[in-house]
Amino acid sequence: MVRFVVRRLLQMVIxxxxxxxxVYAMMFGAQGDPIQALAGEKPVSAAQxxxxxxxxxxxxxxxxxxxxxxxxxxxGDLGDTLTLRPISSVLAGxxxxxxxxxxxxMVVVVVVGVGAGVLAGVRRGGLxxxxxxxxxxxxxxxxVVVLGxxxxxxxxxxxxxxxxxxxxDLYSLILPALLLGMxxxxxxxxxxxxxVVENLRAxxxxxxxxxxxxxxxxVGVHVLRNSLIPVVTFxxxxxxxxxxxxxxxxxxxxxxxxxxxxxxxxxxxxxxxxVTIVSLLVIVFLVVNLAVDLLYAVLDPRxxxx
Amino acid sequence: MHVRRxxxxxxxxxxxxxxxAACTGGPATVSAADTAAVVSIGxxxxxxxxxxxxxxxxxxQVLAALFTPLVTFDRNNKPVPAQADSITATDSRVWTxxxxxxxxxxxxxxxxxxxxxxxxxxxAYGPNGQDNNPYFAKISxxxxxxxxxxxxxxxxxxxxxxxxxxxxxxxxxxxxPYSDFPAALGYLAFLPLPxxxxxxxxxxxxxxxxxxxxxGPFQMRDVWAHDQSIEVQRYDSYSGTKPKVGKxxxxxxxxxxxxxxxALTNTLDVLPGVPxxxxxxxxxxxxxxxxxxxxxxxxxxxxxxxxxxxSNVNVRKAIxxxxxxxxxxxxxxxxxxxxxxxxVSPVLPGYRANTCGAACQYNPVAAKELYKQxxxxxxxxxxxxADGGHKEWVEATCNQLARNLGVKCVAQAEAKLADxxxxxxxxxxxxxxxxxxxxxxxxxxxxxxxxLYSTGGSANYYGYSNPQxxxxxxxxxxxxxxxxxxxxxxxxEDLLARDMPVIPLRFGQNDFVxxxxxxxxxxxxxxxxxxxxxxxxxx
Numbered sequence: 001m002v003r004f005v006v007r008r009l010l011q012m013v014i015x016x017x018x019x020x021x022x023v024y025a026m027m028f029g030a031q032g033d034p035i036q037a038l039a040g041e042k043p044v045s046a047a048q049x050x051x052x053x054x055x056x057x058x059x060x061x062x063x064x065x066x067x068x069x070x071x072x073x074x075x076g077d078l079g080d081t082l083t084l085r086p087i088s089s090v091l092a093g094x095x096x097x098x099x100x101x102x103x104x105x106m107v108v109v110v111v112v113g114v115g116a117g118v119l120a121g122v123r124r125g126g127l128x129x130x131x132x133x134x135x136x137x138x139x140x141x142x143x144v145v146v147l148g149x150x151x152x153x154x155x156x157x158x159x160x161x162x163x164x165x166x167x168x169d170l171y172s173l174i175l176p177a178l179l180l181g182m183x184x185x186x187x188x189x190x191x192x193x194x195x196v197v198e199n200l201r202a203x204x205x206x207x208x209x210x211x212x213x214x215x216x217x218x219v220g221v222h223v224l225r226n227s228l229i230p231v232v233t234f235x236x237x238x239x240x241x242x243x244x245x246x247x248x249x250x251x252x253x254x255x256x257x258x259x260x261x262x263x264x265x266x267x268x269x270x271x272x273x274x275v276t277i278v279s280l281l282v283i284v285f286l287v288v289n290l291a292v293d294l295l296y297a298v299l300d301p302r303x304x305x306x
Numbered sequence: 307m308h309v310r311r312x313x314x315x316x317x318x319x320x321x322x323x324x325x326x327a328a329c330t331g332g333p334a335t336v337s338a339a340d341t342a343a344v345v346s347i348g349x350x351x352x353x354x355x356x357x358x359x360x361x362x363x364x365x366x367q368v369l370a371a372l373f374t375p376l377v378t379f380d381r382n383n384k385p386v387p388a389q390a391d392s393i394t395a396t397d398s399r400v401w402t403x404x405x406x407x408x409x410x411x412x413x414x415x416x417x418x419x420x421x422x423x424x425x426x427x428x429x430a431y432g433p434n435g436q437d438n439n440p441y442f443a444k445i446s447x448x449x450x451x452x453x454x455x456x457x458x459x460x461x462x463x464x465x466x467x468x469x470x471x472x473x474x475x476x477x478x479x480x481x482x483p484y485s486d487f488p489a490a491l492g493y494l495a496f497l498p499l500p501x502x503x504x505x506x507x508x509x510x511x512x513x514x515x516x517x518x519x520x521x522g523p524f525q526m527r528d529v530w531a532h533d534q535s536i537e538v539q540r541y542d543s544y545s546g547t548k549p550k551v552g553k554x555x556x557x558x559x560x561x562x563x564x565x566x567x568x569a570l571t572n573t574l575d576v577l578p579g580v581p582x583x584x585x586x587x588x589x590x591x592x593x594x595x596x597x598x599x600x601x602x603x604x605x606x607x608x609x610x611x612x613x614x615x616x617s618n619v620n621v622r623k624a625i626x627x628x629x630x631x632x633x634x635x636x637x638x639x640x641x642x643x644x645x646x647x648x649x650v651s652p653v654l655p656g657y658r659a660n661t662c663g664a665a666c667q668y669n670p671v672a673a674k675e676l677y678k679q680x681x682x683x684x685x686x687x688x689x690x691x692a693d694g695g696h697k698e699w700v701e702a703t704c705n706q707l708a709r710n711l712g713v714k715c716v717a718q719a720e721a722k723l724a725d726x727x728x729x730x731x732x733x734x735x736x737x738x739x740x741x742x743x744x745x746x747x748x749x750x751x752x753x754x755x756x757x758l759y760s761t762g763g764s765a766n767y768y769g770y771s772n773p774q775x776x777x778x779x780x781x782x783x784x785x786x787x788x789x790x791x792x793x794x795x796x797x798x799e800d801l802l803a804r805d806m807p808v809i810p811l812r813f814g815q816n817d818f819v820x821x822x823x824x825x826x827x828x829x830x831x832x833x834x835x836x837x838x839x840x841x842x843x844x845x
Contacts, residue, residue: 032722032724032725032728033724033725033727033728034724036723036724036727036728037722037724038353039361039437042361043727043764043765044437045436045437045438045439045440046432046439046440046452046456047432047433047434047435047436047437047439047440047452047456048359048435048436048437048439049456050432050435050456050457051433051434051435052435053456054456054457055435083353083354085532090532093532093533094533152567153567156567156571157567157570157571160571163571163573164564164567164568164570164571164573165559165564165565165567165568165573167573168534251560251561251564252561252564253564254559254560254561254564254565256532256533256534256558256560260533260560261533263560264351264560269724
């Protein structure tokens with residue numbers, strides 16, 4: 001078990017440096033004139049151009065700049081954004097928002113998604129099952145951009161049930177989290193339903209029922225636990241798409257989280273910021289997947305790590 | 307929470323109305339209800355807030371709350387002293403600036419000559435990398451602070467043209483006479499900074515930009531919450547005109563359409579710029595709370611005059627005559643911009659309508675004839691940047707050219723302006739005509755003529771060079787009075803109508819909306835909300 005974790009962590013280091021290299025190279029290749037991109041329509045003063053060029057080594061080649069960047073990382077220095085704020089403090093401000101948003105979205109997915117999935121599985125072929133099938137198909141088919149604007153317009157502007165943009169409190173994050181979770185929610189419902197249906201037919205479920213256990217116990221403990229393995233795998237992977245969705249949703253609802261910061265950094269060709277955020281997202285993704293792998297053993301004691 | 311906040315606002319409005327009723331007839335007094343009044347204004351995240359480094363409109367809006375400039379502008383956009391008591395010169399070269407006494411920074415430090423000299427020397431010193439550095443170029447000694455080789459160390463650290471006379475008086479010596487200098491002093495670059503802004507090494511102290519200390523009607527209420535808000539409150543010891551509201555929250559939006567939605571639900575009070583997609587419905591959404599005010603923005607189509615296709619003046623004039631400006635304003639901009647037929651903005655002292663003459667009047671028949679006579683190219687191209695919402699009007703313009711001149715017209719997009727400008731700089735072939743825009747820094751014709759049309763001007767990407775024009779502008783700058791200068795500037799503008807290096811297309815307007823919570827909302831020609839006039843509804 002310990003060896004397994006250590007090996008995975010070592011792999012992470014390699015993946016991390018690989019990612020930074022690839023992303024850095026892509027930003028380097030796509031970059032036109034980041035200083036002009038920062039200034040917008042106005043010409044940039046020669047003094048500022050000289051200053052920024054020197055500060056970010058823009059007059060040096062790719063390997064020099066990459067080595068400089070990685071060197072900084074190893075010293076624990078994430079570097080500065082093009083507007084000369086430390087990236088670490090930008091991220092420190094942004095992460096809480098994204099964590100809150102993704103966390104809320106995840107709660108929605110788990111509670112509603114798994115709940116509805118189990119219900120639909122148990123009452124297979126019923127009205128509830130048919131209704132969720134139709135509804136989830138519609139939701140899966142709509143891109144998150146459309147969903148975001150539609151939700152904001154209907155629930156925020158028309159009905160005024162929720163604030164249309166972030167106001168700094170948890171309440172204003174509920175609508176964006178709902179919309180963000182919606183996509184994963186639909187898949188979670190479908191997946192849970194299928195595995196529950198499958199497991200209900202399995203021998204151990206029949207045995208449990210034959211032993212005279214109550215239906216609630218059979219479904220709630222025996223079937224659910226076994227059904228959760230594919231669902232947990234899915235949720236782990238889904239965290240990645242939640243982060244990607246956050247780029248869109250955070251922009252629509254003006255939430256200054258990681259996705260919001262990333263979108264702006266891409267727009268202003270702010271290389272160091274983009275690379276740092278993308279690399280951190282990769283780490284989050286890797287860590288979550290490790291956690292998912294470890295969860296398997298909890299869900300199914302037969303699974304062992306070597 | 308959303309609901310709770312709305313209720314709180316209503317209570318404020320009711321209390322305010324009550325106080326007013328109690329003291330009708332008497333002079334307007336500052337009541338407790340006033341100080342409690344909060345107004346929110348939507349802005350983007352400013353890139354910087356140090357005055358010598360602030361160039362974007364969001365930063366300018368915040369600085370308008372936190373600082374008092376030497377001059378402001380009257381109804382006719384002529385400079386009038388604000389923090390300055392007087393600005394005088396004998397020959398437009400040596401200017402003596404006398405400050406009003408009694409002004410203090412928000413930390414209690416008095417505003418003196420040193421506050422200005424300190425800030426200006428910092429901004430002008432090349433290695434400090436300030437974006438407004440070029441605005442000090444007219445002051446004597448600028449070259450010593452900005453060596454041509456950016457890696458060399460400057461030979462001086464202070465401008466030789468700045469001289470302190472006493473605590474409230476200082477002298478500015480320019481390297482050449484410049485009659486519009488008082489107008490230039492209204493620009494952000496020339497704001498003062500307190501001693502507390504600097505650390506022992508002469509750099510801006512760490513954290514100062516996040517908790518700015520200015521000398522304006524408002525002071526920071528809290529540190530700058532990046533990407534969220536900048537909150538300010540009335541500065542009680544301010545000796546200028548006091549604002550009518552107690553607090554202003556500048557709410558920061560990444561996407562203006564979100565800000566628009568917030569204004570629609572009364573969560574945001576003022577949005578100084580309506581996003582283009584919302585222009586069509588703004589009148590319906592906001593009724594008479596959707597307003598326009600003049601702005602200095604100028605949109606034009608430029609020619610690569612070095613390109614043989616466009617080197618003939620008559621070809622350029624024919625293209626201009628083939629464009630129906632009014633139609634594009636109506637169909638693409640829903641009337642929110644104004645057709646341009648002059649080379650400088652109408653907000654300027656010295657502006658004359660129709661200086662472009664017949665060349666800017668829509669006349670498709672004459673255009674086609676002239677184009678044929680002068681052997682215009684069979685295919686023309688307009689390059690634009692796709693990041694500024696220009697696609698629609700450029701394509702409409704292209705269609706008009708194709709139809710009216712019988713040519714093939716291609717509207718070519720560059721992803722960003724940052725991609726387009728280097729191509730223009732390097733005179734890359736194949737760009738064709740291109741769109742550009744200009745917003746002034748201060749109301750002076752010279753601020754259009756020099757950067758846009760003079761030889762080597764900072765925004766002259768079209769290779770236009772006319773020594774006679776350059777000379778007229780230079781002579782204008784050296785006149786002792788503004789009126790004399792304007793006469794020469796106008797003569798220079800007449801040359802542009804003859805040479806047609808660019809086609810004037812449209813003058814911009816500020817389109818703004820505000821919620822039912824506020825009244826007396828106005829936006830000045832720089833696009834900033836007037837913070838001294840605005841009131842909360844019911845007061």
